Amino acid sequence: MPATTPTTYDPALDAQVFWVRHRMEVAVGLIVLLLALSSYGGFRFYRDRRNAAAAVSLSGxxxxxxxxxxxxxxxxxxxxxxxxxxxxxxxxxxxxxxxxxxxxxxxxxxxxxxELVTTARMAMAANLESLGKEDEALANYQRLVANYPLSYNAPLALLSQVHLLKAKNKIEDARHVCETIMTQHRDSFLAQEASRQLRTLRPPNGASSADRMPASIGPPPAGTPPSRP
Structure with missing residues (x-):
């Protein structure tokens, strides 16, 4: 059998063949890349100029x-x-x-x-209160807590619900809000205020320990003979 000639690999020749076959696709790809880079650079330049112009206008x-x-x-x-x-x-x-x-x-x-979105939402709820729209204000406070539970405004939004719930005679709901602040935001400076508010909220159908004390407790009326042991 005749001896077979081993196939040689020429990287330079393969690169030339690839270029001949795909030069159009490569050229189009490079053009698209250059256009994208140019557009991004132009956008950044436009954005920076616009931001600077806005800052100058705001300063005055x-x-x-x-x-x-x-x-x-x-x-x-x-x-x-x-x-x-x-x-x-x-x-x-x-x-x-x-x-x-x-x-x-x-x-x-x-x-x-x-970063001030929750502050803006707090202000919106307060404005609704000023307009006499307490139900909408309460819904806004509750929505803020639900959507931004880890926000620094979350405990304030909770506490702002208490007086609105009290006005609607929803005492148990108001107590629950105070307890939520004390457990989930115990490190907040508002936790102490929540504790104070909780002490003023008597459970529905219940009374404080002082109210439950028998009426006979106290000094006996004058002239009452002492009881026998």
Whole structure:
């Protein structure tokens, strides 16, 4: 049998063959990559300039109209978020509670991961109380606790429910809220206030130990003969 010639492997030749066969796909891929990098760089440049412009505008904004203009033009920037909070504070100070809540809702919608989202939601609930909408305020406090149980505002949202529940004569629910603060947020400075509130809340259909004491306990009336041993 004739001897077979061993097959030789030439990496350079294989690379050339691959390039000839796939040069169009490789070229298109490189172009797409360059365009993506260029677009990302352009976006970052635009975003940075926009953030800087918003910050400059905020530094000189004092009136409600100026703050509103920033929220309209730069609402999705960090400075725009700050302007929304400042605007809501001004509106609240002027007792424009419905307007303040509309501003805060816009802040929450545009910045759902902002570190002050729970603070904004607390302010919204307080504004609802000021508008006389206690049921909506209570629902907002309860929703905050359910959605942000580990938030620093969670114990405050719980405690804010107590007076609303007392007003609705839901004493057992109010007691449960106080107990929740004392067990789940025992390290919070509000735990002591929750304990104080709990002592003022008598269980329904029950009485304090002092109320349950017999009426005869106390000094005997004058002229009553001493009892025999």
């Amino acid at each position: 904004a004092k009136s409600e109209q100026e703050l509103r203009k920033i929220t309209d033009e730069y609402g999705n920037t960090p400075a725009g978020a700050a302007a929304q909070l400042l605007l809501a504070e001004k509106q609240q100070g002027e007792k424009k509670y419905a307007d303040a809540n509309a501003t805060l809702q816009r802040f929450v919608d545009q910045h759902p991961k902002h």
